[in-house]
Amino acid sequence: MEEKLTQRSVWEKISNKLSKRSLWMLHYCTGCGAIELPPTMTARFDMERFGISPMVTPRQADILLITGYLSVKTLKRVVLTYEQMQAPKYVVGFGSCTINGGMYWNSYSTMKCLDQYLPVETYIAGCMPRPEAIIASFNDLIAKIDRGEANSWKDYYKNYDFYKANQDRTFEGPIETYNDIKADAAMFNIK
C-alpha cells in the first residue's frame, strides 16, 4: 500500500482527486437489483449529488454495475460490454448473487463468482442492497480512487489469459470479442 502511494506523481494525485468526482454508471439492468437503481437515481436518494449519473453507452461509462446474478447468456453480453468500456473502468458487484451465487447457488443458469470473469473493484452484499448501501459503496469506491488504489481494471490487461479461460469454459467455446485486449494494453502502455 505504502509503496503505491509513493509511486504516484503529483499529477496523478490531482487527477485522482478530480476524477473521483465524476463517475458515470452504465445504465444496464443485468439482474433484479436494477429495481433499486431508479430510487437511487431519482428524487429520493439522488446519487447525482456525488457526480454519479447513469450513462447509456459503454463507451461513455466508468462503472459497470452488475445488479445481481448473471445468467450465462447475460454474462456474455456483459463481457462484451466491459471490453468496450474505456479505462479506467470499475466493476461493482451488487448483491449476494454476484459474490457466491446467493439464493441461486444451485441454479444451472447463473454464474456464481463474478470475479472469475471480470476484475471486480467492490462488492455490495445483501439481497437486495438498499439504495443507501449503493451510495455507501460508491462512496467507498470514490475514496479508493482518491487513494489511487482502484486499479483492478489493470488486472484484466495483465491476467487476460486467466479471465479469458474462465469465460471460454463457461460459454463452452471461445467467444469473439471485438477488442484485442493485449494489443490495447501494449498500445496504451498499460503495465
Next chain:
Amino acid sequence: MEYELENSIIDKMQPEFPEAAFTIKKARRVEVKMSSDKLYNFAVRMQKKWNFLHLSAISCVDWLQDNEFELIYHFWNYDEKVLVMAKIRIPREEESHFETISNLWQPAKFFERDIHEMFGVYFDGSEDMERFILTEWHGPPPMRKDFITREYALNFFHYREYDPEWLKDMTAAGEANE
C-alpha cells in the same frame, strides 16, 4: 344446487366427448382428462363453439416413474367465468412429439416454445420452435426430472470457498434433514 354453473358446462361438453372424464375441483375449476388424440378436436370446440377465448397457460409435468409427460391446457371463458383444465398424457421420449394448437391461440406459441426448451417436447406444425430463453444452453432440457441442477451447477461453476466455524453446526443439521 352447488356447482350449478360447472355442472352445466360439463353437461354441455360430455355428449361430444363421452370417454373424457370430467371432475369439478372447486368453484370455477373444471378438470377433464382425455386421451391425447382427442385434444385438438376438444380445443377447436372450446374456442369455436363454447367460447373459451382465453388460453391461460399450457403446463407440462414430467412423470418420470410413469415415463410420461402430462400436458395441461388451461382455458378460460370470459363470459361464463369458468376455467377448464384439459389434461392429457403423452409418452416420454428423447424428443417427444405432439400437435400444436398455436394456429388456434396465439399465446400457445410462447408456451409451446417454452415446453420445447424446458422438456424437449416438439410441437409439430408450430411456426416457430426456435430456442428462446436458453439460446446459449448446451445441456439436456433442464426441466426434465432426470436433470439434477445441483449436480450440474456444482460441477460447472466456480464457487468461492466459505466454510467458517460457526456455520458448520447449521450445515450439518441441514444435511441431516435432507
Next chain:
Amino acid sequence: MNTVLWIIFLPIIIFIIGVFMLGYSRKFIARIERRYGPPVQQVFYDIFKLMNKKTNISHGWMHDISILMLLGGTLLTLYFVPVPGFHFFAQYGDVLVIMYVLLVPALGMALGVGETANPNGSIGISRALMMLAGYDIPFFLTFIGMAMLNNTTSMYDLINIQQAGGFLGWGLLTNPLLGVAALIALQGMLGEKPFEVMVAPHEIATGPMTEMGGKYLGIMMIQHAIAVVVELTIYINLFLGGALNWFEYIIKLFVLFTVLLSVNAVFGRFRTDDAVRFMWRIPLPMAVIGVLFIIF
C-alpha cells in the same frame, strides 16, 4: 497586443462560463425534478475525467479529424460573434458569415459519426441534419430581418443601434415576431427539449455520442459548453440589445438560459418529423411575416 491576448484568452473565458452554465442547467433541472442536483462545477469534473481516460478508442483518422473540425468550427463562430470588449473579427465578418460558420460543427459531427458505423449514431446524425433544416431557416430569416431593419449586416453595429434606443430599442421589443421566432429556433439549435431528437437516450442511446468516449466525448463536451454560450450570445446581440460590460452580459446569458431550461424541464421530446413540422409551422411563418413587415 490587446487583440492577441483576447484571441488567446477568449475561448478559455467562454469555456469557463459555458461549464458553469451547463452545471447550472443540471442543478436547475434537478430542482424541478425535486432533486438536490450535482454541484455547479460538475461539468468541469466530467470533462477532466474524460480527458484523463487511459484508453481512447479511435475509429480511424476521419473520426479524429472530425472531432477537431467540430471544436474548430465552434471556435471560429466564437471569434465572429462580438462579446463585450472584443469585436475584432466581428467588424470583418458579419451576420452572413456567422450563418455559414454555424453549420461547420454539425457537418464535422456528421463526418465523424459516419465513420464509427454505429447505426444509432447515423440515425442520430440524420435526425440532427433534419432538425438543422427545421431551425436554421427561421433563424436565418430573423438574421436577415434584423439586418434589413437596421440597414446593416454587422452584428457590432446592431448592438450599438439597440443600445442607443435604450431598453425599448431591443430587437425583441421593436420586432417581437422575429424575436419570438428566433427564440423558438434557438431552443432547437441548443438541442433542448422538446427538440432533443438527435440525442434521445431512450430511442437511440444518445445518437451521435454513442461511440464517443474518453477524449472524444471530452472534446464534444467542451464544444458543447462553448456552443451554448455562442448561440445564446448571438440571440442576445440580435434581440436583447447585446451587452456593453461583462456583468450585463452574464446576467443576460443566465436569464435567457433559464427561460429555455424551464421549457426543457417540463416537456418530452417531439418526434423528428413533428419537430420539423412544428418549426416550419410556427417560427417560420412568424419570421416570414416579420420580414414582410420590415420590407413593406
Next chain:
Amino acid sequence: MSKIDEVRDYELFIGPNHPGIEGNFSLKLKLLGDKIVGAKTDAGYLHRGFEKLMEERLFIQNIAIVCRICVPDPDPNENNYSRAIEEIAGIEVPERAKWIRTLVLELSRLASHLFAIGGHAATTGLYAFPNWTIADRDRILELFEELTGGRVYHIYQLPGGVRRDFPDGFEGRVLDVMDYIESRLQDYDDLAINNALFIKRATGIGVLTKEQAVSWGVTGPNLRACGVAADVRKDDPYEIYEKLEFDIPTMTDGDAYARMIVRRKEIEQSISIVRQIIDKIPSGLVWNKIPNPLKWNVAAGDAYVRTESSKGEYAYYMVSDGGRKPYRVHVRGASTTHAVHVLENLLVGTRIEDASQVMFSLDGCPPAVDR
C-alpha cells in the same frame, strides 16, 4: 422492394444494454429507414430456472424465491404460491389475514403502477415525471418495510396466513400515504397526463383492437385499455375482493395513451380499496399454524390459482406428489403474452422513435417471462 429500399433496409438491436429497454431484454428490429418492418424479441437474459429450483426446495423455502420472479410487483407471486399450497393441503386462512393480504396486493399494485407510468413518460423524454413518481413510490416501499421488513421483496404471505400483524399505528400511516399520493395525482395530470406534447406522442401508438387483444391473449390493464372489462379480481375472486367495492376502469382506444389512462385510474381505485380495507378490517388471528414446515408432507394434488397483478393475469399451476417439496410448479408470468408476441406484432409499422414507448406502455416484465 426497390433498389433504394434495399439500401435503407438494416437491422438494429435494441438492448439488452439500452436505456429504452425494460429490464434485461432485447429486441431485434428490421428497419426500413425509420420504420420498423419486422421485430423479434429475445428473452432469457434473466433466466434463473426458478421452476427447477422450486422442485429442489421445501415448500416453505420457496416463499423466499417466488417473489423474485416479478421484481416490480412481487406480491402476487407470494399470494399465488401460498394459495396454491392452501388449496392442495386444505388449509384455512384466518379472515384478518385475507384482508391484510389484499392490502399488501393493492399497495404492491400501486407501487408498480407508479413505476410503470413514470417509465412510460420517460420514454418520451419527460424525465421529471419518473423522478416524481418513483420518489412517491418510495413512500409505499417504506410502508412495506415497516410491515414486512423488506423494501422490495417481502416474503410475507405464508401458507395459512401472513407472517405478522400490523405494527402499532400502521393503519394511520397507510392512510397518510394514501392521502399524499392522492394529492399528488393532480400534479401528475398537470405534468404528464394532460401535457399536450405527451398526448401527441402517445395517442395512436401501438394500437390494439378489442378482437386482437382477446385473440392474442392480452390480460390486465392492456386488455382493459381496449375496452374489455376483464379482471381476475372480479371474474375469479380471491381473498376478499368480493367484499370490496371498486370499478374496473376501461378505455376503448387501445393505444399507448389509453393504457396510461387506465393505469392512472387504477391508482385511484387502489387507493379507494386500501381505504376500504383499513376501514373494515376485522380483528383476529393472522396465521393458522401449519405443521412443522421442515417435515411437512403436503397431500398429493394439483391446483391452478390466478391473481390479477399490475401487469395482468398471474397464474401458478402447482403439482404435489405428497412429498416435502413441490413436484412441479409452472409459473404463468403475466407478461408472457404482451412482452413477447404482442410486442412483436405491435412494433411492426411503428417508427423507431416509438419502439421503446410501445414496450413501456405495455409494461412487460422480463423476469416474469424468463423465470
